[in-house]
Amino acid sequence: MKLKTLFTTPKRAIITSVCMLAILAAAGTATAFAAESIAKSNSIGTAAAEEKALLDAGVSSADANFGYTDFDFEKGSFVYEVEFTANGIEWEYVIKASDGTVLSRRAKVQQGYADAITPGLDTGDTSAPVSEESDAAADVSTPETSTPETSTPETSTPETSTPVQEETDIGLEAAKNAALADAGVNAADATFTEQKRDRENGVLVYDIDFYTSTTEYEYEIDASTGAVREKKSELRGGQTQPDNTDIGLEAAKNAALADAGVNAADATFTEQKRDREDGVLVYDIDFYTATMKYEYEIDASTGAVRERKSEKRNNQTQTGANDIGLEAAKNAALADAGVNAADATFTEQKRDREDGVLVYDIEFYTSTTEYEYEIDASTGAVREKKAESKTQTGDNGAYIGLERAKEIALSHAGLSAGEVYLSKAKFEDDDGVKVYEIEFYKDRMEYEYTIHAATGRILEFDAEYDD
Structure with missing residues (x-):
């Protein structure tokens, strides 16, 4: 109730x-x-x-x-x-x-x-x-x-x-072979950029991407039968040549001078470095004469001029007599540091303007120390400098050193020093942890490593295909 x-x-x-x-x-x-x-x-x-x-x-x-x-x-x-x-x-x-x-x-x-x-x-x-x-x-x-x-x-x-x-799953190797066979490509001529098992509309598949010296391929292979479900191929544009076809810095400078019609004795170089532009290895060559300034981008494989720029020097530009030049600036930094040129690896060397004063920024390292210099372009005097030791004692003993860090990164990537272009090798403090930052290229693959400075343990790594 x-x-x-x-x-x-x-x-x-x-x-x-x-x-x-x-x-x-x-x-x-x-x-x-x-x-x-x-x-x-x-x-x-x-x-x-x-x-x-x-x-x-x-x-x-x-x-x-x-x-x-x-x-x-x-x-x-x-x-x-x-x-x-x-x-x-x-x-x-x-x-x-x-x-x-x-x-x-x-x-x-x-x-x-x-x-x-x-x-x-x-x-x-x-x-x-x-x-x-x-x-x-x-x-x-x-x-x-x-x-x-x-x-x-x-x-x-x-x-x-x-x-x-x-x-039923044919396995990754069989899927790769099916893609190569359909493309008519030998395994030795292919570099794989993606190989993974996935599911597409309920069907188990393998996504296989690779390239040769001339062509890029994308395949979707049926994981059960090995049949090609989808495929795509296109010619590569601006592909990178191996580093062993590099003409070298001196040849690149000569190519720029020849194109400009300038004698080496009349030129003062302000920048000369190897770089990568849209996946192509190049040399950036900048210099000036008494009347002109030049900027060149030279193909590191062929020596061809990819880009050029020239302009007349204005009255605000210092004359060649008041500019010691890049080589003299490097020597001034080395002399102040007490380092032989043979023991130094330069990571930056460029002419710049600081508070209206023409200067050279010079950075280099040895097996034990990193150096950063700002050199007065007119007098060769040291305006600023910084040196940081890489062999000081850490929590677990002495740091492994930059060269050892490079060896660890290269070994992990399965590459040798002669196969890669090293773009960064630096000792840094990462939120209180001393590390080595290592970056390098192999063909169109870019590698980045963060290595513990005391233990040599790889803290982070990334490998990215530069398309």
Whole structure:
């Protein structure tokens, strides 16, 4: 009778229904939290899930750099989502929380690691095939509460998913070979920029991108059959020649002088450096005579003039007699530092204007020290200088030194010093941590490394294809 009194008037009936819905919603939320808490307490744990992923990937914990490991509820199961990188490969795993079963995995080769192997995916190992988006029977079902039509709530029946059928996978190497065969390209002539397994409209595929000396290719290969689903090719524009075809700085200076019709004895050089412009290796050559200023961009492979600019010198420009020139400025800096030219590697040498005064900015380093100088272009006097030691004692002993840092970066990239163009090698303080910043190019691939100055450990690295 008391229950009926709650519905004796329309107003009471509405208030009673609203209250009951609120109670049911709260109960459902509490049930969900309780289910997750129970599942988590009965799960294998974060550390075990990471270990399962590493074991499946064939990666040691020492080589792995974990991004995150999250506990989640996905497609009827409580799971761990595990992401990490190792040896140039990005891994993404979904691990069943109750028993550690690998429900899905994805491996993507990072740029700059075209030869990296993805264990279990490209070796033909089918002892425990896993689809990228496989389901499994539910561990714990979270009950869903339906909206009651009357005062009595209805509870839906928990659903369980059917295990996904195993998919055939030809493997990464077979997919690469299929793309090469279709393009008519030998493996020795190809440089791979992307090779990853993916899913396109529900179909498992391999995305294979590579280039030769003349052409760029993009392929989508069916992971089950090896058939070409999509392909694209285009001629490369402004491709980079290998560094062993570099004419050298002196030849580049001579090419600029010849084009300008200027004798070397009449020229004062203000900038001479090797650079990369739109993926092409070039020399920037700037100089002046008593009457003219010249700026040149010379192709480092052929010696051809890519760009030129010349203008008459105005009265505000100092005459050649009042400018000591770049070489004299470099010598003034070396003399002040007490460093032999043979022991110095120059990272910057340019003419500039500081507070209306013509100066030369000269930066170089030795095996132990980095130097920065500002030299008066008229007198050769040292206006500013800075020296920073790279062999001082750190928390874990002496720093490894710039040369060793370069060796570590090159070894990790699988390259030698003769194969690359070094664009940056610097000792820096990164939020209180002493590091070496190393940057270099190989063909059209740019590499960037941050290396711990005391331990030599690689803290960050990136390899990016410069298109």
